[in-house]
Amino acid sequence: MHVLITGAAGMIGRKLLERLARHRALNGEAISSLTLAMSRRWRGPRALRRASSADSDLAAPGVAEKAVAARPKVIFHLAGVVSAEAELDFEKGYRSNLGRHPRAARGGAACCGGYRPRIVYSSSMAVFGAPFPESIPDDFHLTPPHVLRHRQGDRRTAARRLHPARLLRRHRTAAPGDLRAAGDAQQRRRRGSSPRSSASRSPARKRFLPVADNGAPIPTRARAPRWAS
Amino acid sequence: MGFLIHAAGIPRDALGPRINLSMPGVSCTVGEQILALARIAGKRVAGRIRRVPDPLTERIVAGWPDQADAQRACELGFVPKTASTRSSRVPHRGRVERAFVA
Numbered sequence A: 001m002h003v004l005i006t007g008a009a010g011m012i013g014r015k016l017l018e019r020l021a022r023h024r025a026l027n028g029e030a031i032s033s034l035t036l037a038m039s040r041r042w043r044g045p046r047a048l049r050r051a052s053s054a055d056s057d058l059a060a061p062g063v064a065e066k067a068v069a070a071r072p073k074v075i076f077h078l079a080g081v082v083s084a085e086a087e088l089d090f091e092k093g094y095r096s097n098l099g100r101h102p103r104a105a106r107g108g109a110a111c112c113g114g115y116r117p118r119i120v121y122s123s124s125m126a127v128f129g130a131p132f133p134e135s136i137p138d139d140f141h142l143t144p145p146h147v148l149r150h151r152q153g154d155r156r157t158a159a160r161r162l163h164p165a166r167l168l169r170r171h172r173t174a175a176p177g178d179l180r181a182a183g184d185a186q187q188r189r190r191r192g193s194s195p196r197s198s199a200s201r202s203p204a205r206k207r208f209l210p211v212a213d214n215g216a217p218i219p220t221r222a223r224a225p226r227w228a229s
Numbered sequence B: 001m002g003f004l005i006h007a008a009g010i011p012r013d014a015l016g017p018r019i020n021l022s023m024p025g026v027s028c029t030v031g032e033q034i035l036a037l038a039r040i041a042g043k044r045v046a047g048r049i050r051r052v053p054d055p056l057t058e059r060i061v062a063g064w065p066d067q068a069d070a071q072r073a074c075e076l077g078f079v080p081k082t083a084s085t086r087s088s089r090v091p092h093r094g095r096v097e098r099a100f101v102a
Helices: A011-023 A046-051 A063-067 A083-088 A090-111 A147-162 A176-192 A194-201 B002-008 B030-041 B055-061 B071-075 B083-088 B093-100
Strands: A002-006 A033-037 A074-077 A118-124 A165-170 B020-022
Touching: A002 A011, A011 A033, A011 B002, A074 B002, A118 B002, B020 B071
Parallel strands: A002 A033, A002 A074, A074 A118, A118 A165, A165 B020
Antiparallel strands: none
């Protein structure tokens, strides 16, 4: 099974990637290859060190198409910009949370007519609109007051039109500033001891790995992760 | 993470025309969160919390519902972690204090 994860270096993506790297299977089916799309450099979990890469913007022309060129069977679409960041920067929130998704979906649709990957992506509970009852039912109205959540609502519509998809709404538990600070600190640490990162700077590892130049997925050949022992 | 993986294995037909699902989760007050932090990381860590109103944050949080029924998700097999399994993953108190308290 070939699996694509967008936003693989993000809050949710990192945890999902570590889980998949540990089990090397998804719902009982072995993962033969894994494609990662992320907007910042992250070396990834140790078990997949050879497969990790960064520096891809799904909103850029051709990037999403390249990500799905190898026809991943399952796509975890987790890329996005969270609450305060999207509120403060309208253009960035619009481009990231709405622009990326149709491009990614079109990439899948354009790959070939019969290609229907399984898409799973996440949102937050803020897609609903106040005032709220004590507990909202599954069919509560979607009238969010925020910039970000409008984008997510639009995004859901796009996914529904194009693909059999699933959307999981989750409670967010961390502020975006915390995440950015953590990511920046990690990057600074990495730059401070960066000689080992020569592999990730090579042209072949620039964007989506492990995918060969002809677009074919490369088996990850994941080693047993140290934390599993 | 279990929810994402479980979602990837659900047959398309089981979802019907509505593909969006609210997940079961934890609902608590900020006061309960602070008490939990004090219990896990110690009062010195929890004591750093200050009440500082922020208009942007207030506006964002006002768009969050307190709870969701998540009935459809539960019917489709999305089972939340119980309190016992969550607490078993919490690191030892002394380790947390060493990590966060200067």
